[in-house]
Amino acid sequence: MKDHFTVESEIMTETKITARNVQVHYGDTHAIKDVSVEIADRTVTAFIGPSGCGKSTFLRCINRMNDTIDICRVEGDILIDGEDIYDRKVDPVQLRAKVGMVFQKPNPFPKSIYDNVAYGPRIHGLARSKAELDEIVEKSLRRAAIWNEVKDRLSAPGTGLSGGQQQRLCIARAVATEPEVLLMDEPCSALDPIATAQVEELIDDLRRQFSVVIVTHSMQQAARVSQRTAFFHLGNLVEFGETSQIFTNPQDSRTESYITGRIG
């Protein structure tokens, strides 16, 4: 029965994303080598590993962002809720509404704060009226923990905000289309420590609703925000497990070398 489990352990076991034998090549560069993994729903999963090991490449497989890179070839299967996202029937634009992405450098559109958030709901026809759109914008800004800071200046340009505010605006923009998965590629690397702490707190909150996958070069950040950690090395997924286990009791010598600072 349900109440025999804590909410935490129950939700930790539900798979959202399944990757099977994923290979990625850029021309002759073999960037991802036969990676198979199951990523849980309502959990923060961190991808860690030395620069160039394939973290961003693998992340971009999950919303087919690699499709936009001509020389990039993705093989294998990626399923979300059991559905093959590389199936010919799948529209990548629709997929990217369902699998939102936040980038390293905050990249608000050169538009108002309101229009940044309203952009996705508008192109996907999610609001039937101005009032509904207003509601989506407010809800998304609240979820991204920035509503109070911007509610009196929604028509001001998004690019006028501080770096940390811009990143939270980009998170609001990503959640506005009601995604199920949020991909974040080093979302705090351009932020100061205070803005980083705010975004980390937000990530912890977002996992109640989304499957969050975050690439980070900071092991401290992985330890702070994630429940599961995947360690990549030279295109291989070397180890994957509970974050506390990866950091305290790694099973592979390469993981141990990385977390103790010997490689990376």
Ligand SMILES: Nc1ncnc2c1ncn2[C@@H]1O[C@H](COP(=O)(O)OP(=O)(O)O)[C@@H](O)[C@H]1O
């Ligand atoms: N757009 C691209 N074109 C060609 N090679 C790329 C491209 N993006 C990444 N690579 C190569 O793929 C490998 C993995 O890179 P990447 O996924 O960016 O690693 P990470 O995010 O872990 O630093 C590296 O060898 C990198 O040079």
Ligand SMILES: [Mg+2]
């Ligand atoms: Mg990267």
